[in-house]
Amino acid sequence: MDFGLTFFGLAYLIAIVIPGLLFKRFYFQGKFSKQFFDGLFVDRLLTNVFWGIVIQLITVFSYFWFFNIRLGDLINDINTYYKEFETKKNIPLIEPKYIAHFLRYFGANIITAIGLGCCCHLFVRFFRLDIMLSIFRFSNQWHYYFSGEALRFKEFRNRLKNKNNKVISTEVDVVVKESDGITNMFTGFLTQYTLFKTGELETIYITDTKRFVKKDGSFKSKVIPGDCFIIPYNNILNLNVRYNITINPKSTRKIILKLLTRALLVIALLSVFFAIIFPWFVAPGFWRKLFSSIILVSAWISLMNIALSLISENKNEVNLKTPLSIIIVAITTILLILLGLVTAQVLTWEKILNSMIFWS
Amino acid sequence: MGKGILKLKIKELATEILSSYMETLSRIFNSDGELMSTEAQNILANPDDKKIYLEALEDLKKRRSNGEEMPEKKITLSSGDEITLTTY
Numbered sequence: 142m143d144f145g146l147t148f149f150g151l152a153y154l155i156a157i158v159i160p161g162l163l164f165k166r167f168y169f170q171g172k173f174s175k176q177f178f179d180g181l182f183v184d185r186l187l188t189n190v191f192w193g194i195v196i197q198l199i200t201v202f203s204y205f206w207f208f209n210i211r212l213g214d215l216i217n218d219i220n221t222y223y224k225e226f227e228t229k230k231n232i233p234l235i236e237p238k239y240i241a242h243f244l245r246y247f248g249a250n251i252i253t254a255i256g257l258g259c260c261c262h263l264f265v266r267f268f269r270l271d272i273m274l275s276i277f278r279f280s281n282q283w284h285y286y287f288s289g290e291a292l293r294f295k296e297f298r299n300r301l302k303n304k305n306n307k308v309i310s311t312e313v314d315v316v317v318k319e320s321d322g323i324t325n326m327f328t329g330f331l332t333q334y335t336l337f338k339t340g341e342l343e344t345i346y347i348t349d350t351k352r353f354v355k356k357d358g359s360f361k362s363k364v365i366p367g368d369c370f371i372i373p374y375n376n377i378l379n380l381n382v383r384y385n386i387t388i389n390p391k392s393t394r395k396i397i398l399k400l401l402t403r404a405l406l407v408i409a410l411l412s413v414f415f416a417i418i419f420p421w422f423v424a425p426g427f428w429r430k431l432f433s434s435i436i437l438v439s440a441w442i443s444l445m446n447i448a449l450s451l452i453s454e455n456k457n458e459v460n461l462k463t464p465l466s467i468i469i470v471a472i473t474t475i476l477l478i479l480l481g482l483v484t485a486q487v488l489t490w491e492k493i494l495n496s497m498i499f500w501s
Numbered sequence: 502m503g504k505g506i507l508k509l510k511i512k513e514l515a516t517e518i519l520s521s522y523m524e525t526l527s528r529i530f531n532s533d534g535e536l537m538s539t540e541a542q543n544i545l546a547n548p549d550d551k552k553i554y555l556e557a558l559e560d561l562k563k564r565r566s567n568g569e570e571m572p573e574k575k576i577t578l579s580s581g582d583e584i585t586l587t588t589y
Contacts, residue, residue, distance in 0.1 A: 263529075288536055292589065306587070310541040312558070330545070331536055349545070349555070385558060387540070388573060388585040446525040460521035466514055470521070 155247075158186075160200075160254040161193030167258030173279040175340045196257060200250045207421070208242075269293070283342055287311055287331055289384045306386045313347060314381040315372055324378060326353040328362065329370060331382075342374040402452050409445060416441045416481075424485035433485035440477035446470055540584075550578045554586075561588045 165188065169177040205212065226232060264270070270277040272285075272293045285291040289308030311331045318324050329347035337343050350370035351362040389395065420433035447470055450461040461467045482488045537545075544550045557574045564572035565588055575585045 307538070309538040310545075311536055330541075333536065383562070384589045385541070385561075386587045386589055388587055442522065442525060442529070445529065446521050449525055449528060450521070460524045462517060463514070466517050466521070469514070470518060 156197060157193035158189050159193070160196040160250055161189030161191065163251060163254035164192045164196055164258040165189065167255050168262050169279070170259070170262055172284045173262075173281050175336050175338060176280045178338050179280055179340055192254075196250065196254045199257070200246065200253045203253075204246055204249055280340055281336065283334060283336065286382060287334060289386075292384065306388050308384045309387050310385045312383040312385060313345070314383070315345070315347070316378040316380075317372060317376050318378050319376075326360075327351065327365075327370065327372070328353070332369070344371055344373050345377075345380075346371050398452060405448055405452060409441075409448070412444075413438065413441050420481070420485040423487055429484055429486065433481050436477055436481035436484055440474055440481055443470055443474040443477055447474065544578065547579060553578070557586050558588070561586060 165177055169175075204210070265277050271279055272290055278285075282291075285294070289311060291297060292308065312328065313331045314326060314328045316324055316326050327347065327350055329350035331345060332348050333346040335343045347370045348368065350365040350367065352365055353360045354363050355361075416437035417434055420430045420437065424430040424433045446460055447467060450467065461470060479488065479493060483490060483493075535542075541554075544554045553576050557576045561572050561574055571587050571589060573585055573587045575583055577583050
């Protein structure tokens, strides 16, 4: 009985809780990582179990489809195993193919959980679903208010969206209470902040800091020499946030560029799955599948490098600044795609050379 | 002399390509963005641009405290780029 409980407890932990935990760990990442620890234990356990089941279903269906396993065959195998155990009263020997399947399935399960968590996070953030729909909003409200993303909330009447504007920096005026009871006011650019494990604000970091001092009956600002001014939140009495915005007038070129960016992002999200999955269907042998997949993902990153440089609205955000560097990266991308396809044995160098001769 | 210049050019190109890959990776995996945009970071890194930018912000702040709603100010950076600023 004890053995049964321990075995099923362990199986439940491995099969349901761990994939759910991994999914959430990679979904709540970056500025929103503290949400992973947020909430009641029961709440967290239930959501872990829910996502664990979702991941198990995705892995089971894709694994069965990929390795061409029929559910009937699996049930037959289990029944045979059980009957042998029942009639011969001993545990039958496990075949190596079952261990191989178990290890492969376990790996696929972990990869699915991590991949799905990352992709869901990127999808929500890329398409601003968390800003448009409150159901997707992360619990770290500080990020939305400090980065200016809150200006796109309905509550702020969509002022940024209507004017095609962009927050480029955030200034804060902070009233700080000193240990001797005196209050001081500081102002500067907000560059970073840290949170406690509970999600509460711990410290803020400001640069180009000025302190307001009373002189001749009026307040005057005095520059504080230093690179970064750190203020613990428990000393802050109140905080005023001011957004500095650049106005980008709408033009046909910019609208086309924006549509192009959105289309590219959709293609990019889909093509990365192609780069990862395609070799596993066509390449012979595990190592060829793996290397081909790695090479094609590298080609995808290279392609994204060119695409991000070409569609960038701001000159300063362009990665590749010279035509020569774009040409070199484009050639590298083509070579990586060809290398990936040759590794997967979809193409051969001979075929590529022959077609090049034909076209020339 | 010629070889030296060529070497320098190749080194510059290699650095540009390498940093472009690093930037691409950081943009793909850091979709949350920074509190300060690259544009503002570049402005603040250049002493001349920083002076113009801070003066413009000070002016906008004054106009806003005088009751003007979303005042605008156009500034020209040392690169020749013009940007229109406002505050909210």
